[in-house]
Amino acid sequence: MAGKPADQRDVHIGGLIEERRLRAGLSREALAGPLEVSLSQLGKYLKGANRLSATDLDTLARVLGVPVGFFFEGMPGRDPHAPGLSDRPQARLEVLAGWTGFAEAVARAADTHLDGDRRQALGGLVRAVDHALSAQRAFDKANDSGPSD
Known part of the structure; x- marks a missing residue:
């Protein structure tokens, strides 16, 4: 066939x-x-x-x-205003709360150079790092989740 x-x-x-x-x-x-x-x-x-x-x-x-x-991108015959069932609205990364200056620069670069899925994945990673760094505590052995000797 x-x-x-x-x-x-x-x-x-x-x-x-x-x-x-x-x-x-x-x-x-x-x-x-x-x-x-x-x-x-x-x-x-x-x-x-x-x-x-x-x-x-x-x-x-x-x-x-x-x-x-x-x-x-720019495919003829596709209506850009009619999303398909799998299309999800994409939030612009730089408008999300809690971003540091570095994270905003990464978000702007991601919006320019990455497709939607990679942009979302990078956004999640940067948000997690930002959250972890803003909640950073002094190291103590009781909070260590890594392998013990």
């Missing part, structure tokens, strides 16, 4: 891959190798004539240094 035919979304993704490849100064061989496809097949992906698998998109994202979600 053949897969679904390629459409405008595949053209969009192929164009983004080609754009990032050129910006990174990579040859087509540098993309075809990790995908284990011929240059002809890679050309079909880049033109949007053939559809890439999720596995191949993941491989290309790693080679090009972008999150997989990068390929779906």
